[in-house]
Amino acid sequence: MATETPTLTSVGIDIGTTTTQLIISELTLSTTGLGAVNVEIEDTDIVYRGTIYETPLLDHQTLDVDAIADLVTTEFENAGYTPASIDSGAVIVTGESSYKTNAEELVTRIAADAGEFVVAAAGPELESVLAGTGSGAAAWAREREATILNVDIGGGTTNMCLFAGDSVVETRCLDVGGRLLRFDTSGTITHVSVPAAQLLETAGLSLDVGSRPTEGELHELAALMADVVFETIDGSGRSSTTKALTIGDGEYAARSLDGVCFSGGVGQLIASDTDTETFAYGDFGNFLAAAIRDRLESSPLAYRSPNETIRATVIGAGTQTTSFSGTTVSLDEDVLPLRNLPVVEVSLAGTDCTSLAAEVCRQLEHGLALHETEQLAGLAVALPDVGSLSYARMQTLAQALTQGYVDAGYVDTQLPVVLVPRQNCAKALAQCLRASSSDLSPLIVIDEIAVSDGDYLDVGEPMLSSQTVPVVVKSLVFGGQ
Amino acid sequence: MTDAESRADGDDETALDRILEASPSRLGVGRSGRRPRTASVLSFRADHARARDAVLTRVSEETIERAGLHKITSRVSDQDEYLARPDLGREISDATVTELREACIHAPDVQLVVCDGLSSTAVDANVGDLLPILIDGLEERGFTVGTPLFVEFGRVDVMDAIGEELEAEIVVNLIGERPGLNTAKSLSAYLVYGPERGKPTAKKSVISNIHPDGLPAIEAGAQIVELVATMHEQQGSGLDLE
Numbered sequence: 001m002a003t004e005t006p007t008l009t010s011v012g013i014d015i016g017t018t019t020t021q022l023i024i025s026e027l028t029l030s031t032t033g034l035g036a037v038n039v040e041i042e043d044t045d046i047v048y049r050g051t052i053y054e055t056p057l058l059d060h061q062t063l064d065v066d067a068i069a070d071l072v073t074t075e076f077e078n079a080g081y082t083p084a085s086i087d088s089g090a091v092i093v094t095g096e097s098s099y100k101t102n103a104e105e106l107v108t109r110i111a112a113d114a115g116e117f118v119v120a121a122a123g124p125e126l127e128s129v130l131a132g133t134g135s136g137a138a139a140w141a142r143e144r145e146a147t148i149l150n151v152d153i154g155g156g157t158t159n160m161c162l163f164a165g166d167s168v169v170e171t172r173c174l175d176v177g178g179r180l181l182r183f184d185t186s187g188t189i190t191h192v193s194v195p196a197a198q199l200l201e202t203a204g205l206s207l208d209v210g211s212r213p214t215e216g217e218l219h220e221l222a223a224l225m226a227d228v229v230f231e232t233i234d235g236s237g238r239s240s241t242t243k244a245l246t247i248g249d250g251e252y253a254a255r256s257l258d259g260v261c262f263s264g265g266v267g268q269l270i271a272s273d274t275d276t277e278t279f280a281y282g283d284f285g286n287f288l289a290a291a292i293r294d295r296l297e298s299s300p301l302a303y304r305s306p307n308e309t310i311r312a313t314v315i316g317a318g319t320q321t322t323s324f325s326g327t328t329v330s331l332d333e334d335v336l337p338l339r340n341l342p343v344v345e346v347s348l349a350g351t352d353c354t355s356l357a358a359e360v361c362r363q364l365e366h367g368l369a370l371h372e373t374e375q376l377a378g379l380a381v382a383l384p385d386v387g388s389l390s391y392a393r394m395q396t397l398a399q400a401l402t403q404g405y406v407d408a409g410y411v412d413t414q415l416p417v418v419l420v421p422r423q424n425c426a427k428a429l430a431q432c433l434r435a436s437s438s439d440l441s442p443l444i445v446i447d448e449i450a451v452s453d454g455d456y457l458d459v460g461e462p463m464l465s466s467q468t469v470p471v472v473v474k475s476l477v478f479g480g481q
Numbered sequence: 482m483t484d485a486e487s488r489a490d491g492d493d494e495t496a497l498d499r500i501l502e503a504s505p506s507r508l509g510v511g512r513s514g515r516r517p518r519t520a521s522v523l524s525f526r527a528d529h530a531r532a533r534d535a536v537l538t539r540v541s542e543e544t545i546e547r548a549g550l551h552k553i554t555s556r557v558s559d560q561d562e563y564l565a566r567p568d569l570g571r572e573i574s575d576a577t578v579t580e581l582r583e584a585c586i587h588a589p590d591v592q593l594v595v596c597d598g599l600s601s602t603a604v605d606a607n608v609g610d611l612l613p614i615l616i617d618g619l620e621e622r623g624f625t626v627g628t629p630l631f632v633e634f635g636r637v638d639v640m641d642a643i644g645e646e647l648e649a650e651i652v653v654n655l656i657g658e659r660p661g662l663n664t665a666k667s668l669s670a671y672l673v674y675g676p677e678r679g680k681p682t683a684k685k686s687v688i689s690n691i692h693p694d695g696l697p698a699i700e701a702g703a704q705i706v707e708l709v710a711t712m713h714e715q716q717g718s719g720l721d722l723e
């Protein structure tokens with residue numbers, strides 16, 4: 001019987017275009033239902049909100065990994081924590097920082113040093129969802145069964161996430177942010193990013209590094225950026241300028257919104273009434289925020305005050321990335337934790353063992369070919385639908401999976417076999433697999449987790465007497481693709 | 482109605498769908514004047530009839546035969562007595578004791594018992610998938626499994642009498658649960674270490690809600706295997722487990 005409420009100490013680290021931040025939170029877990037069917041995070045308490053640092057760069061293409069690692073060390077000291085006391089969390093590289101040449105190296109290193117089960121993540125869609133959960137928009141939509149769009153505007157990118165009730169409908173991302181242009185204190189341009197150059201051309205402004213634009217020119221440019229943001233909020237009839245700055249396919253659902261929420265550094269400027277000194281941050285943020293405030297005043301959109309602005313993404317990363325498997329799992333615990341497992345989805349529609357085995361084999365071969373074997377900790381095979389949960393079906397699947405793993409040469413790689421059925425059948429499937437063959441070892445089967453092709457999965461060490469494992473479903477997308 | 486209003490209505494409808502999906506309860510059934518709709522009344526009566534059937538009908542011979550169960554009866558002689566005299570449902574006659582000693586494996590590590598309890602439907606629905614995976618799993622771990630029994634008119638504690646007579650180390654009782662209006666197929670597994678008559682309920686472990694919309698039968702089977710292993714290791718059950 002549980003004698004005390006289990007808690008997790010979780011860290012969130014966000015390395016963005018402009019700022020690098022760290023937060024530490026205490027997550028209280030709850031097991032719901034008789035017989036403890038689900039483990040959920042019941043309460044999150046942010047115990048440390050770190051200093052907001054400028055992201056250290058070596059040059060416009062390269063992040064200063066050592067300096068960032070030092071910042072993290074300093075922050076841990078300030079918070080009174082050590083990496084050894086951290087149970088979980090996420091390091092995410094966001095905005096333009098994820099385009100830098102050494103972004104992957106950075107997150108991998110920081111995550112490995114930051115604690116036992118701290119995962120590395122990147123990708124505009126994940127970033128959008130985390131910002132929307134961190135800002136409070138997700139909770140707002142869930143509590144009211146409402147539709148809300150969270151718009152997180154940072155230094156390099158704008159990440160929108162549309163929430164309806166308790167689900168994420170879609171994300172919308174743009175190369176628009178407060179730091180597309182940089183200035184010195186006198187207002188002379190010191191840097192023009194690629195998207196900013198496109199916008200300047202559209203606006204017919206001949207500004208470049210060294211020129212000192214007039215206020216009018218800056219307001220004109222800010223209005224153009226605000227157009228791009230509002231066209232994307234609207235979701236339909238977008239101009240070619242907007243399309244050029246859109247990350248992803250730009251196919252959006254038409255939804256009427258009950259509210260729109262602005263987070264991120266620019267979101268903070270939008271929320272604050274007082275105008276700070278124009279070039280306080282050496283960038284364009286104040287102009288963009290003013291242009292968006294203007295638009296909001298004349299727009300029918302209902303503005304919802306966010307709970308968090310500039311810290312939304314880091315709070316999302318620190319408190320919302322970890323979830324828990326179903327409480328019936330089967331684990332060869334020695335191989336845990338497992339990091340950065342690419343997810344391969346296998347559809348098990350057939351009934352015939354030979355054709356099922358061929359499908360398993362085909363997807364595994366494909367997955368192995370896609371990822372370099374030396375760096376691979378294993379492939380996570382997602383089973384969205386195993387069919388009927390009957391004894392006969394489990395026997396067939398066990399045979400087919402064993403055959404598929406052998407035929408694909410996966411068992412020769414000595415990598416752990418990780419299976420993720422969507423239905424509650426992990427223990428039963430694992431038992432049948434062990435009975436079917438000793439080839440599939442080490443074996444991890446976790447259930448009731450939604451993963452699909454292209455995701456990455458991290459699996460932590462078991463908790464609550466091996467009833468559950470913390471898992472993180474995430475993306476690892478670098479280079480803004 | 483303005484465009485904005487009709488759009489808002491559209492959004493509400495998807496919200497209602499999500500709420501309905503989240504619960505098997507009778508939500509959003511509507512009404513006709515002051516009365517429920519005919520469809521609501523009919524589905525309510527059909528579900529109630531299913532619940533009554535679960536209690537009042539017998540487990541099919543086919544289920545018992547296919548699962549390879551040896552059938553015995555508690556001291557209850559008919560359905561009315563079963564409902565009126567829970568004490569008799571917990572006991573077996575001297576003749577049955579003799580039968581058990583002659584026909585069954587003596588002193589197994591694990592004795593499996595299936596009882597109709599208050600839902601024969603639950604037994605029919607789950608036992609076919611649950612028992613084989615349970616037996617496979619127990620044997621894989623090296624436990625000897627006794628002759629699986631079916632007890633007609635059995636209550637939970639009949640496992641104590643059977644386990645005591647057969648000197649089993651652990652007894653697992655798969656028993657049909659009192660049906661509700663959402664499902665009549667819910668089965669529970671009660672487990673006891675060192676069975677003896679009069680053993681308090683606190684010393685029993687339970688895995689409940691085994692049915693197609695709850696804990697799937699196969700997963701319950703594999704879960705029972707692990708619980709048996711834990712009980713064997715810690716030499717106890719119920720509140721004696723850590």
